[in-house]
Amino acid sequence: MFEILPYAMLISGAITKWAWFIQELPSLCIPLYYLIIGIIDLPLINAFILILFCLHYINRTLIYPFLIKQGTGTPAHIFLLCLLFCTVNGYMQGKWHSCNNVYLVYFINTIKFSIIGTSTFIIGMIINITSDSILRNLRKDGKSNYKIPYGGLFEYISGANFFGECIEWIGYALLARTPPAFAFAFSTLCNLAPRAYHHHRWYHEKFDNYPKDRKAFIPFVI
Structure with missing residues (x-):
């Protein structure tokens, strides 16, 4: 990759x-x-x-x-x-x-998963779009040189955009609870989590002043 x-x-x-x-x-x-x-x-x-x-x-x-x-x-x-x-x-x-x-039959668990899944999807989408906007603004002067992102979840993790997209599809899988939905969420996680780690390591190698307490993919964890 x-x-x-x-x-x-x-x-x-x-x-x-x-x-x-x-x-x-x-x-x-x-x-x-x-x-x-x-x-x-x-x-x-x-x-x-x-x-x-x-x-x-x-x-x-x-x-x-x-x-x-x-x-x-x-x-x-x-x-x-x-x-x-x-x-x-x-x-x-x-x-x-x-x-x-x-869903063949509507139970209370169905409603619960629908609410949790939809809410998680929306939260992830907001994180993803916000993080993409922060990254774009780093190049608003038209230059292609790299800078350290700040703001939003970038204060806590290097891969905020990747994290947001993973949260989106986890929410989607919780809502749908179907094999294709779970497969997509899993493949997204397997693809984007290593990329977040790769970017995190690259930031540390590129910038001496990169925040030492910032994690790679999950806030306060990894």
Whole structure:
């Protein structure tokens, strides 16, 4: 995941924004398609799960890519892998939650998990969007040099944006309680937790004045 590729083909410049848009697009379009064609017959909870999923990817596909500043570029093979993952995952989430009853019987535990899951998802999304905004503002002068992020959960962890996204999908899994939802939450955690640690270590190597008490991924823990 973190191999150094000095001669990798990079997608850079303004094309980076469109590459991000394209790679994330299947995760929005496929579930949205299943939501639209099944909206009349879908149980309310199934429709709500798909709406939350699409809400995240409206931001990730239509808003986030066009706000990011000039970066170092993205390796082409990473773009293709992300496109493949988003296509498969978008299909899994859309197909399953449009064709299977999530909750066959409504119990008090169902209501409890729905409230906890939805609240966790929203909190994670707020953390994620806020953290992305903080990172973007570090480059608002148009320069690509790196700076130490401050504010929000960055006061406590180096990977605040990664933490927020993991919290989002954990909440999504608690709400849906389906195999695709749990698989997505688990894969997100396995992907982003190591990246948070990698970034944390890089910050310490790059900046002598990096806050010593700031953790990598979970506030006050690791």
